[in-house]
Amino acid sequence: QVQLQESGPGLVKPSETLSLTCAVSGYSISSGYYWGWIRQPPGKGLEWIGNIYHSGSTYYNPSLKSRVTISVDTSKNQFSLKLSSVTAADTAVYYCARHRPRATGGGFDIWGQGTMVTVSS
Amino acid sequence: DIQMTQSPSTLSASVGDRVTITCRASQSISSWLAWYRQKPGKAPKLLIYKASSLESGVPSRFSGSGSGTEFTLTISSLQPDDFATYYCQQYNSYLWTFGQGTKVEIK
Numbered sequence: 001q002v003q004l005q006e007s008g009p010g011l012v013k014p015s016e017t018l019s020l021t022c023a024v025s026g027y028s029i030s031s032g033y034y035w036g037w038i039r040q041p042p043g044k045g046l047e048w049i050g051n052i053y054h055s056g057s058t059y060y061n062p063s064l065k066s067r068v069t070i071s072v073d074t075s076k077n078q079f080s081l082k083l084s085s086v087t088a089a090d091t092a093v094y095y096c097a098r099h100r101p102r103a104t105g106g107g108f109d110i111w112g113q114g115t116m117v118t119v120s121s
Numbered sequence: 122d123i124q125m126t127q128s129p130s131t132l133s134a135s136v137g138d139r140v141t142i143t144c145r146a147s148q149s150i151s152s153w154l155a156w157y158r159q160k161p162g163k164a165p166k167l168l169i170y171k172a173s174s175l176e177s178g179v180p181s182r183f184s185g186s187g188s189g190t191e192f193t194l195t196i197s198s199l200q201p202d203d204f205a206t207y208y209c210q211q212y213n214s215y216l217w218t219f220g221q222g223t224k225v226e227i228k
Contacts, residue, residue, distance in 0.1 A: 036217075038219075045208065045219060045220075045221045045222040046157075046159075046165065046208055046210075046219040046222070047219065048210075048217045048218060048219060051215075051217070059215040059216065059217075061216070062122060062216065095164055095165075097164075099217075100170070102153060102212065105170045105171050105174055106153060106170050106171060106212045107155035107167045107169075107170035107171075107176070107210070107212070108155070108157070108165070108167060108210070109167050109170075109176070111164035111165060111166075112164065113164060114164055
């Protein structure tokens, strides 16, 4: 079955760049779907960060757009998140997830387990 | 941006109760709405997509309705597994947003 697994540093210093990778197994990223990042600060709700379509088109949350880059590496069947100039407000559990196109109903149908990232010196 | 507002923020209920959660969009999103259940320490799970379509494997006690700007998630008979937080998510445009969440607690 399709599985997603996040990886990356659990601790990032303020002003530095947060980098996470989501490895996809059981499905080829280049075959379709949107691939996205969502975060959840401790005790708070879900925040959509952005998506990349299998074609490479990207879509970002306007509130984060100036600091976010999402890219895909089809050779490794993985996609990545970079968030620059981080502050304590970026401390959160970061999830990667697959979103179906509207033509097939939509919705984030497969999620990674999430990875906690703390921003602290 | 499209804002999604859920109500109530917290709901107290008992096993067997019928529960309804509302999600309102700041502008029309047609039927491009999904609902998720999240248990503590776990990733969200897709329950409903396209406002009223039940995701495969999800129990039939969950149902969704609505279109345009107002949507509801109904649990016909609350089970112990359903005490969790529920989120709506719109995907009408390419800028997707979640509601703030509704926590369903044991009464």
